[in-house]
Amino acid sequence: MSTSLQSDKRTAGKTYSIGELARELDVTTRTIRFYEDMGLLMPQRRGQTRIYSPADRVKLKLILRGKRLGFSLNESRELIELYNPSTDNNVKQLQALLDKIDEKRAQLRQQLHDIEVMQLELDEAERRCKASMKDIRAAE
Template identity: 60%
Template sequence: MAQTYSISDLAREFGITTRTIRFYEDKSLLSPSREGQTRVFSSSERVKLKLILRGKRLGLSLQESAEIIQMYAPGRNNAAQLEQLLQKITERREVLEQQHKDILSMMEDLNNVEQRCKNELNKHPEPS
């Protein structure tokens, strides 16, 4: 029943190389099980990979993505650790909020440039 994936399955699905996936394992971001020598990825390993790639799109380092993934791991029992986790969540949220602002302002800039660009094109129209 439980879905599994080969290394090249995942590579194909996400448009990355197998080298990349092995590298992530080497950095302990992934830990696939094995059939003999061969890696077998569960769907939860696949989710981890998705989280890594999402992190990358937002400019996170692999270590930062590793931290995020760790957050999901249940088992951080003691209260001090929970508080520290809450703290990390707050920090990450602040980064995300800044990024959100940056996206909006960059969008605005793009709109402006686009307008100036289109005006320029209309001034000297293409002979059709």
């Protein structure tokens, strides 16, 4: 999520339609409109047409990356809102991202532990079932 929201020289002044962004980022236009409804993207309007800036494009990329990393929309929003273009320094944003990564890793470690415990419980239940079936068959 460390991608800067500043536009680079190649995209400065370029705008995007909803269809262009959807194709480029392999999402549906409905997905993009959902992120708009959630207040994460705020394109300009020209009549009914949405006009997305390079910053909107980067925000959408960050949202999608956050989703792949397992972040909620609110977590992605918090990280995006920390970006301050008036300083060329996004240390707060990067530190917040590192903190979120640590939280996500701890959560995944706990889930992995829970899965391992569940597997042991399933193994034990399976062992008991097989032993009971063996006893039933032996008694027949």
